[in-house]
Structure formats: C-alpha cells, structure tokens
Amino acid sequence: MEPEQLEHTEEAVLTKVIVFQLNEEEFAIDVRRIQSIEKVKSITRIPGSAAAIVGVMNLRGIITPVIEVRTLFQIQGREMDEHTRILVLVREEYEAGLIVDGANDVMDIDLNRMEAPPESSGHRKNEYVDGVIMVDGRLITVLDLDKLITPLIK
Amino acid sequence: MDNKEYLTLFIEESQEHLQAVNTHLLELEKNNGSKDIISEIFRSAHTLKGMAATMGFEDLAHLTHHMENVLDQIRNDQLTVTPAVLDVVFESVDDLEYMINDISSGGSGKKDVQGAASKLEALLAGDKAAETASASNVSPEKHSVIPEYDQYEWAVIQESEEQGYHALCLNVTLDEQTMLKAARVFMVFGVVEKAGEVINCQPAMADLEAEAFENEFTVTLITKEEPENLQAQIAGISEVTDVHVHVVKKETVQTKHEEQSITEEKNQELSPPSNKAEMPQRQTEAVKTVRVNTDRLDKLMNLFEELVIDRGRLEQLSAELKHSELTDTVEHMSRISGDLQTIILTMRMMPVENVFNRFPRMVRSLSKELGKKIELDIVGADTELDRTIIDEIGDPLVHLLRNSLDHGIETPEVRKQAGKPETGTVTLRAYHSGNHVMIEMEDDGAGINKEKVIDIALSKGIIAAEDVEKKTDQDIYGLLFASGFSTAAEVTDISGRGVGLDVVRNTFESLGGIVSVDSEPGKGSIFSIQLPLTLSILDVMLVEAGEEKYAVPISSIVETAIITKDNIFHSHGQRVIDFRGRIIPLLSLHQVFAIPGSQEERSQHSIVVINKGGKIAALMVDHLVGKQDIVLKSLGPFLPDIASISGATILGDGNVALIVDVNTLIA
Known part of the structure; x- marks a missing residue:
C-alpha cells in the first residue's frame, strides 16, 4: 500500500483477513490468499535447504514446502503444540505452508484505516509489512505475502 | 471460420509431412531419382500445400506450390536430380520448417519466401507448358477444375473405362450462406454414392466433414450414370448453387501431364496389384490408431500416480491387518494396477525415431560445410522411450552428433592417408537393456587425443597434475564432460555454440541418465548414454x-x-x-x-x-x-x-x- 493511498480515509474498504498469532503478536493475511488451514502433520526435513524452510509435507498428494515464518521475522522459535497450524498459500507458481501459533479469527478490516508500519520496530525487517491497524484494542500487523515468500524462491 | 481447433492437428500433420519429405529427399539422393520416392515426396508436398491453403497460411502454400512444380518436373523426367537441385529443394524445406515452427510457437507463419521461390523457379526447365498447367491447378478456373489424381486413381479410371464405366468429375458449389455445410456434403455424397463409386474427393473427406473448406468441393466417381442425370439430381439438393459435371478422360488430362506421364501411367498399369494391395492396408492402419492429446495422457498418468500411492497405502494396511480376504483383494488389485501401469507407460512411449529423423539432414548439410564425407547409420530407431525423455534428449544428442562430425571424423585426405575409407561413418544406435534404453553414438574417426585432453584439463585446473597418473583412460575421456572444459580455441561453428559437453551431460543426468565415453586412437570413439525407460x-x-x-x-x-x-x-x-x-x-x-x-x-x-x-x-x-x-x-x-x-x-x-x-x- 502506497502512503498516499493511506490518506484516503473517507470510504471504508473492507477486506477479509485471517488473523494468526506468532508468539504474542497478531498478524493478518488477506483470506483470498489462503487455501486452507491445516493441523501439523509429519514434516520431512530437507537437508541443506534454507533455514526458514523446515521441510516438506504431503498435502493431498502435493509435496508442499513448510516455512517457519519466525525464522524470517528473526523472532524466537517455539515448540509446536496442539494450537500450531499451517496456513496453506496457493499461487499459480507455488504452494507453501506457513507455520503459525494458531489461526482462529477471520475479520473484516478497513484497509483505509491502516497505518504505515512503525519506522524502527527494533531488529525486525519490515519490508513485508503492509501496515498496522488497531481493531478493538488489538494491534494487528498486515503482511504482504508476496514480499515475504517470493525471496525464498530461487 | 475458426481454425483454432484444427491448428494443432495442422501443425502435427505438417511436421510429419515435412519429415517425410526430408527423409524421402535423402533417399532420393541415394537412389538417384526412383519414381516411387518422388511420388511420395510429391504427395506429402501436395497435402501440405492443401492444408496450408485451407488454414490460410499463404506463404507456406505459395512456397510448397513452387516446390511441387519442381518435384513435378522431376517426376516427369524433365528435370534430373542433382545435388544442386536437391540443395535448393532442401533450402525451401528449411523455410517451410521455419514457418511451421513459427506457427507452432504462436506466430503468423509469415516469411518472405520470394527468394526461395525464385530459386525453385529457376530450376524449372524451360518448358512453360508444364509451368502454366501446374499453376492452373492452384488457381483453377471455375467449373473446370480437374483434381490431381494419383497414379492409383488413374489406374482405376482407366480400368473402369475398359469395363464400360466412365469417370465423372463433379464440381459442386454450395451457397455462401450455408450453415451446415457438412450436412449438404453428406446429401451430395448420398446421391453420388448411389450412382457409383467415389474414388477421389477434394478437399479430403475428413476436411469436408469438418467443414474445413470454403464452399466448393470436387468429387470424382466411377459410374454408369449419365452426367446430365447426376447433375440434375445434385442440383436439386437445397443450397447447392452450382454443379458442373464433366467426364474425366485420360486425354483431357494429358494436356497438363507431358508425354512422360503416359509412359508413367503405362508403367502403373503394369503394376496395379501392388498399388491395390497397399491401399486397403493403409486404411486398416488408420483405423487402428487414435490421436490422443498429450495433455490427456499426462492427466491419465497423474491420476494413475495417485492410484499408485493409494496402492502402497492399501498394501501397508493389509499387511498390518492380516485379514485374508482383504489381503487377497489388495493383491489382486496390485496385480491389476501393475498391468495398468505397463499399459499407461507404453502409451506414453514414442520411438526414438522422432528424435533421430532430423539427424540425416543435419549430417548431410554439416558434412558439406565441413568438407567431409560422412555417412550416418541409424540402428534401432524403433526403440521406444517415454515421451518426456524424448522431448528432452533432442538437443543434447544434436550437440554430441555435431561434436562427432566436427572433432571425430577426419577430412577425406587425412582418412586416406590413415588407410581408412574416405567416407567416415557415424553410427547412432538405440536399444533396450533391462530397465534402460541405451543410445550409442559411434564414429570411426580419429578417436580422442588423450594427451590433448590432459593438457587442457591441466591448464583449466580441472584436474591436478599428481592425479593424472591415477586416472584410467575412461576417466580422462570423461573429462570432456567436465564443466569448464570446452575451450574457446576449439569453438567452431559446428560443435561449439558457447556451451560445452558438460551441458550435455547435465541434461542427460537430470533425466536420470548416465553418459560415458570410450575411444581408441585412430579407430574412433563411442559415446554411450543410458536412459531410464520412464521418468515418473x-x-x-x-x-x-x-x-x-x-x-x-x-x-x-x-x-x-x-x-x-x-x-x-x-x-x-x-x-x-x-x-x-x-x-x-x-x-x-x-x-x-x-x-x-x-x-x-x-x-x-x-x-x-x-x-x-x-x-x-x-x-x-x-x-x-x-x-x-x-x-x-x-x-x-x-x-x-x-x-x-x-x-x-x-x-x-x-x-x-x-x-x-x-x-x-x-x-
């Protein structure tokens, strides 16, 4: 989202997003980009792959790479538990799964109310952050999936 | 008319026809103008022209037409087959190939063919009569179209005349507004087939049924019916705007075929049995095969792959459960799916001929370029491989072949001095070996110069000096495939295109293949490629x-x-x-x-x-x-x-x- 568009606040542009947690933070991805939300199944490690790719899993006959978003965000890892979910993204050129700490919320957010990401949020890279938005007292970071995923494709 | 659905078919068929032209032209060069071969070439060119014109590829049709004229003269002995003549014909075949490839990759198939066409024209003997006659075949005057009959059809026409029948040629024109052209064609054929036996229709029946024609078509039949009767009957069919019937007689056509064709036809008369035997056979073969879109085959393969996975799962379950009936059923299913697997895999198989058939042409032109005499011997072209593999091995094989022609085979002078026949031989061999297909390329050239290979490998740092001693001869030859081996000094027009043999090796290896090379100084080299039968x-x-x-x-x-x-x-x-x-x-x-x-x-x-x-x-x-x-x-x-x-x-x-x-x- 370009900064000048952020200023158009007259009209509400509602977008359905899936909200998921990583550690204590909440993130949102456009629901149209998510094919399904899966429980963690057996993941096969790929020796010598990029650190963020934990392995591949069998998703209804398709071998799907599984990406640990925490590694990309350079935030502390956490053991998988019963809340861990895999968000399955589908694009024409790839399918991929993202490991998240639980995804249980679908909400409509108004993209016009989205604010630019805070300039210096510490050590985190934020080129794949579209912006942040406050919804009912919760701060949600909206992600740009293409910027997040595409660098991983060689 | 929307030609799209015919386009794939057109491309496939024209590629087949071009390949046939190529192959037969090469045979023609060897056999010095055998009539049968020329007829084959002529037939392919003629079909190609017809298809191109129907599909609206004018340049293609135009050039094929000129080629056809030259072939016609060769057929009628007005032109002798010389390497120079063939060079020109080959050149235009190249142009045709270029255009069809262009069409196949989504282009318009347009190309300036004037150069090639005028070269062909220049070949034509001064005999203007033949020229104009052939030309009139293409831009026919209305109502007097006489289709070109092949020798077999002529034989039939003549025979029927002797038995008191006559051959009638019908030019039928449908109304331009006709919606269901195929239906009208059907009705015309209903009348015609009642009257006699159809021996020729143009465009071909399949095209007529598919409505792949403008609004005119020509039917030739053998009948006892009077021309006037037939004309009246057909004119009575609705939406037929015009019918022109005329009797086909040998004399009417001799104006366009020169005297030579009489002798030719007489020859034909002497050997109709062989021709007749050939025809029904060709028809039965046509019924036996069905063209299937490769996408569908891929889909079938994908579905089957899913099944294989489930089969594995079932086998595992039944092994765990140890239920005897379940085990029996699963075993039976495994056997059946095993058979199914074989069938599906064989369906995807194609003979390597599909790759090999472009090589004779390549060897011919390259040996001319290099000033060498080289014969290509192909063995086992009917060996089958998975389509996916076939698609991939063409380029690396071309590379290897160029390499053999360029570096392997010596010039005639050198060969003579070495006491070898002046003509070098490259043998391309394919055969099955267990679960693999072997492709071997053997030349009787100079062999690989071991010392030179070592020198280059050392200077490029591919091997260390102390390792040289330990290497076997095969290891040394294998260095040819090492990355970075190919040197600028030896990049020639022929084998060097900026890529080395390492690319060749990589391609084969990515297909699960193994490349090896052996050589004997002075005797030649052999490159062997082991490929899996199937990939998936x-x-x-x-x-x-x-x-x-x-x-x-x-x-x-x-x-x-x-x-x-x-x-x-x-x-x-x-x-x-x-x-x-x-x-x-x-x-x-x-x-x-x-x-x-x-x-x-x-x-x-x-x-x-x-x-x-x-x-x-x-x-x-x-x-x-x-x-x-x-x-x-x-x-x-x-x-x-x-x-x-x-x-x-x-x-x-x-x-x-x-x-x-x-x-x-x-x-």
Missing part, C-alpha cells in the same frame, strides 16, 4: 537412517550387503571397504544428509552399493526397509537445487520421502 514411476530401495527415510533408485544400486566393523578401512582419512576385491569409498547417509542424532555404534552395518557409470561406492544406512515402486514428484520452486536429492515421493503411510541422487554422491 521409479523402482527404489527404501532405506532408513536415524528417523528419516530415503529412497535410492534401484537402477543405480549394484547390491545391498551387510558389513562388519572389521571390513571398514581407512585410506587418506576416508573410510573404504573391500568390495569383491575392489577398494571402494564408504559414505554414511547420516553424514551426507547431516541427519540429526548420532549414528548408533554397532558391529554390523547395512550398506547399499551404488554405481554411477562404472564407478562404485558404498552407502551406509541404518536399515534397509525394502523395495517399492514410487512416483517421482518435484520439490517445487522453493527447493530447486538440493544437493544429492533428485526429488521426493509420497509413501504408503502418507509421509514424504526424499529420493537420493546417486550421481552426485560419486565424484
């Missing part, structure tokens, strides 16, 4: 290391064995074992893939002995799980070049196992 379903040995399972293709396994600690030795800090009297390196799957958890210390180890082009090594694993058929799947765009992994597969329990790329394990 693999026979593997499942092995376990730590918690992980890997699949090793059976094709690269020599054997499996159990070794004790005492069998392991150390040499230069590397572990080796004595395998049947050979000292071979011992690799550990744990180390190769950095498998988490340390390898158990134990007194016995399972090993898999793997082979890559004659080099062997042992791979130590924790357990051998067993043999299995698996479906090869790609790891996708995120994981393109994982070292020593060639792909993945889904096992019976739904888990993913990685497939070990043995080629990279053996240096």
Whole structure:
C-alpha cells in the first residue's frame, strides 16, 4: 500500500483477513490468499535447504514446502503444540505452508484505516509489512505475502 | 471460420509431412531419382500445400506450390536430380520448417519466401507448358477444375473405362450462406454414392466433414450414370448453387501431364496389384490408431500416480491387518494396477525415431560445410522411450552428433592417408537393456587425443597434475564432460555454440541418465548414454537412517550387503571397504544428509552399493526397509537445487520421502 493511498480515509474498504498469532503478536493475511488451514502433520526435513524452510509435507498428494515464518521475522522459535497450524498459500507458481501459533479469527478490516508500519520496530525487517491497524484494542500487523515468500524462491 | 481447433492437428500433420519429405529427399539422393520416392515426396508436398491453403497460411502454400512444380518436373523426367537441385529443394524445406515452427510457437507463419521461390523457379526447365498447367491447378478456373489424381486413381479410371464405366468429375458449389455445410456434403455424397463409386474427393473427406473448406468441393466417381442425370439430381439438393459435371478422360488430362506421364501411367498399369494391395492396408492402419492429446495422457498418468500411492497405502494396511480376504483383494488389485501401469507407460512411449529423423539432414548439410564425407547409420530407431525423455534428449544428442562430425571424423585426405575409407561413418544406435534404453553414438574417426585432453584439463585446473597418473583412460575421456572444459580455441561453428559437453551431460543426468565415453586412437570413439525407460514411476530401495527415510533408485544400486566393523578401512582419512576385491569409498547417509542424532555404534552395518557409470561406492544406512515402486514428484520452486536429492515421493503411510541422487554422491 502506497502512503498516499493511506490518506484516503473517507470510504471504508473492507477486506477479509485471517488473523494468526506468532508468539504474542497478531498478524493478518488477506483470506483470498489462503487455501486452507491445516493441523501439523509429519514434516520431512530437507537437508541443506534454507533455514526458514523446515521441510516438506504431503498435502493431498502435493509435496508442499513448510516455512517457519519466525525464522524470517528473526523472532524466537517455539515448540509446536496442539494450537500450531499451517496456513496453506496457493499461487499459480507455488504452494507453501506457513507455520503459525494458531489461526482462529477471520475479520473484516478497513484497509483505509491502516497505518504505515512503525519506522524502527527494533531488529525486525519490515519490508513485508503492509501496515498496522488497531481493531478493538488489538494491534494487528498486515503482511504482504508476496514480499515475504517470493525471496525464498530461487 | 475458426481454425483454432484444427491448428494443432495442422501443425502435427505438417511436421510429419515435412519429415517425410526430408527423409524421402535423402533417399532420393541415394537412389538417384526412383519414381516411387518422388511420388511420395510429391504427395506429402501436395497435402501440405492443401492444408496450408485451407488454414490460410499463404506463404507456406505459395512456397510448397513452387516446390511441387519442381518435384513435378522431376517426376516427369524433365528435370534430373542433382545435388544442386536437391540443395535448393532442401533450402525451401528449411523455410517451410521455419514457418511451421513459427506457427507452432504462436506466430503468423509469415516469411518472405520470394527468394526461395525464385530459386525453385529457376530450376524449372524451360518448358512453360508444364509451368502454366501446374499453376492452373492452384488457381483453377471455375467449373473446370480437374483434381490431381494419383497414379492409383488413374489406374482405376482407366480400368473402369475398359469395363464400360466412365469417370465423372463433379464440381459442386454450395451457397455462401450455408450453415451446415457438412450436412449438404453428406446429401451430395448420398446421391453420388448411389450412382457409383467415389474414388477421389477434394478437399479430403475428413476436411469436408469438418467443414474445413470454403464452399466448393470436387468429387470424382466411377459410374454408369449419365452426367446430365447426376447433375440434375445434385442440383436439386437445397443450397447447392452450382454443379458442373464433366467426364474425366485420360486425354483431357494429358494436356497438363507431358508425354512422360503416359509412359508413367503405362508403367502403373503394369503394376496395379501392388498399388491395390497397399491401399486397403493403409486404411486398416488408420483405423487402428487414435490421436490422443498429450495433455490427456499426462492427466491419465497423474491420476494413475495417485492410484499408485493409494496402492502402497492399501498394501501397508493389509499387511498390518492380516485379514485374508482383504489381503487377497489388495493383491489382486496390485496385480491389476501393475498391468495398468505397463499399459499407461507404453502409451506414453514414442520411438526414438522422432528424435533421430532430423539427424540425416543435419549430417548431410554439416558434412558439406565441413568438407567431409560422412555417412550416418541409424540402428534401432524403433526403440521406444517415454515421451518426456524424448522431448528432452533432442538437443543434447544434436550437440554430441555435431561434436562427432566436427572433432571425430577426419577430412577425406587425412582418412586416406590413415588407410581408412574416405567416407567416415557415424553410427547412432538405440536399444533396450533391462530397465534402460541405451543410445550409442559411434564414429570411426580419429578417436580422442588423450594427451590433448590432459593438457587442457591441466591448464583449466580441472584436474591436478599428481592425479593424472591415477586416472584410467575412461576417466580422462570423461573429462570432456567436465564443466569448464570446452575451450574457446576449439569453438567452431559446428560443435561449439558457447556451451560445452558438460551441458550435455547435465541434461542427460537430470533425466536420470548416465553418459560415458570410450575411444581408441585412430579407430574412433563411442559415446554411450543410458536412459531410464520412464521418468515418473521409479523402482527404489527404501532405506532408513536415524528417523528419516530415503529412497535410492534401484537402477543405480549394484547390491545391498551387510558389513562388519572389521571390513571398514581407512585410506587418506576416508573410510573404504573391500568390495569383491575392489577398494571402494564408504559414505554414511547420516553424514551426507547431516541427519540429526548420532549414528548408533554397532558391529554390523547395512550398506547399499551404488554405481554411477562404472564407478562404485558404498552407502551406509541404518536399515534397509525394502523395495517399492514410487512416483517421482518435484520439490517445487522453493527447493530447486538440493544437493544429492533428485526429488521426493509420497509413501504408503502418507509421509514424504526424499529420493537420493546417486550421481552426485560419486565424484
């Protein structure tokens, strides 16, 4: 989202997003980009792959790479538990799964109310952050999936 | 009219016809103008012209037309076949090929063919009569179109005349507004077929049924019916605007065929049985085959792959449950799906001929360019390979062939001095060998200069000087395929296109193939390529290391064995074992893939002995799980070049196992 568009606040542009947690933070991805939300199944490690790719899993006959978003965000890892979910993204050129700490919320957010990401949020890279938005007292970071995923494709 | 749905068919068929023209032209050169061959070429060119015109590719039709004129003169002995004539014809075939390729890749198929056309024109003998007559075939005057009959049809016409029948040629014109042209054609044929026997229709019946014509068509039939009667009957069919009937007689056509054609036809008369025997046979063959879109075959294969995975799952379940009826059923299903697998795989098979058939042309023109005399001998062109492999091996084989022609075969003078026949021979051989197809390219040229190879390899730093001694001859020759070997100094127009033989090797290896080379100085070299029969379903040995399972293709396994600690030795800090009297390196799957958890210390180890082009090594694993058929799947765009992994597969329990790329394990 370009900064000048952020200023158009007259009209509400509602977008359905899936909200998921990583550690204590909440993130949102456009629901149209998510094919399904899966429980963690057996993941096969790929020796010598990029650190963020934990392995591949069998998703209804398709071998799907599984990406640990925490590694990309350079935030502390956490053991998988019963809340861990895999968000399955589908694009024409790839399918991929993202490991998240639980995804249980679908909400409509108004993209016009989205604010630019805070300039210096510490050590985190934020080129794949579209912006942040406050919804009912919760701060949600909206992600740009293409910027997040595409660098991983060689 | 929307031509799109015919376009694929058109491209396929015209490629086939062009290939036929190519092959027959080469034969023609060898056999010095055999009539049969010229007729074949003429027929292919004629069909091509018709199709191109129907599809609206004018340049294509135009050039083919000029080519046809030249062929016609050759056929009628007005023009003798000389290499110079063939060069021009070949050149225009190249242009045709270019245009069809352009169409196939979505282009308009347009090309300036004037140059090639005028060259063809220049070949034509001064006989204007033939020229104009042929030309009138293409832009026919209305109502007097006489289609071109082939020799067989002429024989039939003549025979029927002798028996009191006559041949009638009907030019039927339909109303331009006609919606259901095929239906009108059907009605016309209803009348015509009642009256007699149809021997020729133009456009071809299939095109008429498919409405692939403007609004005119021509039918020739043998009948006793009076022309006027027939004309009246057909004119009575609605939406037929015009019918013109005339009697076809030999004399009417002799105006366009010169005197030579009479003798030709007389020859035909003498040998109609052979022609007749040929015709029905061709028809039955046509019924036996069905063209299937390759997409559908791929879909079928994909579905079947799913089935193979489920089969694995069922087999595993039934083994666990030990229910006898279930076991029986699963076993039966496994057998059936095994048969199904064979059928589907064979359906995807194509003869290597599809790749080989462009080589004779290439050898012809390259040997001229190089000033060498080279004969290409093709053996086993009917050997079949999976379509996916066929699609890939063309370019690397071209590269190897160019290499053989350029560097392998010597010039005639050198060969003469060496006491060899002036003409060099390159033999391209394909044959089945177990689960593989072997393709060999053998030349009787100078062989590989070992010293030169070593010099280059040393100067490029591909091998170290101290290693040279240890290398066998085969190892040295193998350096030709090392990356960075190809030198600028030897890049010629022919074999060097900026890529070295390493690219060739990589392509074959990515297909699961193995390339090797052997040579004898002064006698020649032989490049051998071992290719798997199919790509998608693999026979593997499942092995376990730590918690992980890997699949090793059976094709690269020599054997499996159990070794004790005492069998392991150390040499230069590397572990080796004595395998049947050979000292071979011992690799550990744990180390190769950095498998988490340390390898158990134990007194016995399972090993898999793997082979890559004659080099062997042992791979130590924790357990051998067993043999299995698996479906090869790609790891996708995120994981393109994982070292020593060639792909993945889904096992019976739904888990993913990685497939070990043995080629990279053996240096």
